[in-house]
Amino acid sequence: MSIADSLQTTLETLPSNVQLIAVSKTHPAKEIEEMYQCGQIDFGENKVQELVEKYNQLPKNIRWHQIGHLQKNKVKYIAPFVYLIHSVDRLELLDTIEKEAVKNNRPISVLLQIKIAQEESKYGLTFDSALEILKLKKDGMFPHVTILGLMGMASFTDNTSQIENEFSSLHDFYITHQNEYGLSILSMGMSDDYLIAIKCGSNMVRIGSKLFGKRNYTV
Numbered sequence: 001m002s003i004a005d006s007l008q009t010t011l012e013t014l015p016s017n018v019q020l021i022a023v024s025k026t027h028p029a030k031e032i033e034e035m036y037q038c039g040q041i042d043f044g045e046n047k048v049q050e051l052v053e054k055y056n057q058l059p060k061n062i063r064w065h066q067i068g069h070l071q072k073n074k075v076k077y078i079a080p081f082v083y084l085i086h087s088v089d090r091l092e093l094l095d096t097i098e099k100e101a102v103k104n105n106r107p108i109s110v111l112l113q114i115k116i117a118q119e120e121s122k123y124g125l126t127f128d129s130a131l132e133i134l135k136l137k138k139d140g141m142f143p144h145v146t147i148l149g150l151m152g153m154a155s156f157t158d159n160t161s162q163i164e165n166e167f168s169s170l171h172d173f174y175i176t177h178q179n180e181y182g183l184s185i186l187s188m189g190m191s192d193d194y195l196i197a198i199k200c201g202s203n204m205v206r207i208g209s210k211l212f213g214k215r216n217y218t219v
Contacts, residue, residue: 007022022035023067024208171200
């Protein structure tokens with residue numbers, strides 16, 4: 001299936017209120033360019049170095065999303081252009097993003113990553129620590145950072161009930177605090193579980209292999 005066909009087929013599965021982030025990690029710039037020419041402008045990358053390289057190669061109206069775990073010392077490389085950082089998983093990282101936003105004289109939008117999966121390898125804030133950050137933001141901290149919403153990854157399992165319960169727990173937290181803290185994005189769901197995520201209230205999905213095919217990990 002061509003990239004154009006994969007994009008169209010995937011978009012047909014999404015309700016009108018759900019935004020697609022095409023996860024382009026490990027895929028070459030020419031494939032991103034091809035999908036961009038089909039109208040897709042939101043692309044997600046895991047690694048900062050790869051994100052910067054592709055930003056420099058591709059049209060400047062592409063909206064780049066940093067979706068992978070982010071080290072504090074790497075924020076400076078994406079601060080000048082990143083559209084949305086999905087993976088804010090600790091207070092110290094948010095503080096660094098604030099400082100880089102000031103240096104670059106531009107607001108930076110982020111999502112708070114919440115740990116809903118059971119795997120130890122997955123990153124994320126607890127619900128309580130996320131709420132503390134939201135309160136700090138409301139009280140005036142991080143004036144150059146905009147917290148647009150929340151992101152979460154479910155456990156890698158065939159147990160759909162577990163996946164649904166994990167997504168639902170994040171959706172419930174989102175709905176509870178949405179109005180008070182001005183949240184508008186709930187980013188849940190990847191190629192294997194995005195339909196469950198949408199069922200559980202996700203309005204942003206991060207899809208890679210379903211669009212581009214299997215990743216090339218030799219890159």
